[in-house]
Amino acid sequence: MDLGRAIEFIKNGDKFLLSSHVNPDGDGVGSIIGMLGLLRQLGKSYSVICADKPQDKLAFLERFDEFVPYENSMFGKMSFDHAIIIDSPFLDRIGDPAKLIKTEAKILNIDHHIDGGNFGTVNLIVPEAAASAQIVSNIFRRMGVPFDKDSATALYVGLSVDTGRFRFSNTTSEVLRLAADLVDAGVKPDEIADKLYYQTSLENKIGLAKVLSSIELHFDGKVASSWLDYEFLSSAVGKELDSEGFVNQALSIKGVQVAFLIRETEKSRTRVSVRSRNDAIDVNKIARVFSGGGHMRAAGCKITGSVQDVKARLLAELAPVVGRL
């Protein structure tokens, strides 16, 4: 039913603003590139404006140049009656581009986060979807619009990133069937895997070494902590670092049920990623204690304090949870 309403929204609107959460990731970027491919095929116009330029590692995607970072000069000059927001649980998570959406504008909210807000005029929220890219793909299918190669490639990237390279429990038969359809549309899985995961920088390896050497086990090895402090993150090497996925290093130790990575991005201000090995521990609940969120097995939050303070606070929250295992 929501899919039908989303399709009506797309059919009836035009001149859409497309946006995703701040620091858009592979799913946000892939879903938007897919969506703009759909809009092109329907003869609709759009602007893609995100708070930040997406990660460089996604620059290999065709249409990557369509992403325009928000600039203050846009305010007052551009305003939208229709917006499609993808992969963002709340409207304010898109950051400054929200200022370009008219108060009376119609918004289509496409997302798969569990606890997202119904901020749209139409809300297509599918928590059982592995990725927003899967939801966008289903719009193509339901509308009978064929996957063009560039859209298919981008949507495949979204699937790959949000399923942890087709490894997490959200890698359902439906996801694999969709991946197969996307491959039939021209996607090259080997090339995408190589570009996404096997072309990192030396800085990345140095950062990884730092994270690995910081790992400590707690609660009989059920919890693993890791961190990068401000001193490192503000260094020439640290500034170039893309630490995405680093939290999984601590999680992949045998016996570890929950792992977290603390990144002190500003002095005594941290960003925390928390991961759970299975559904026995809902790390979304842990992140929410600190006003963050995400999914059951992957969540994040910001906590003020030094690395050691933040570690102690997280361990205090986790103690009763792992005690129940």
Ligand SMILES: [Mn+2]
């Ligand atoms: Mn996603």
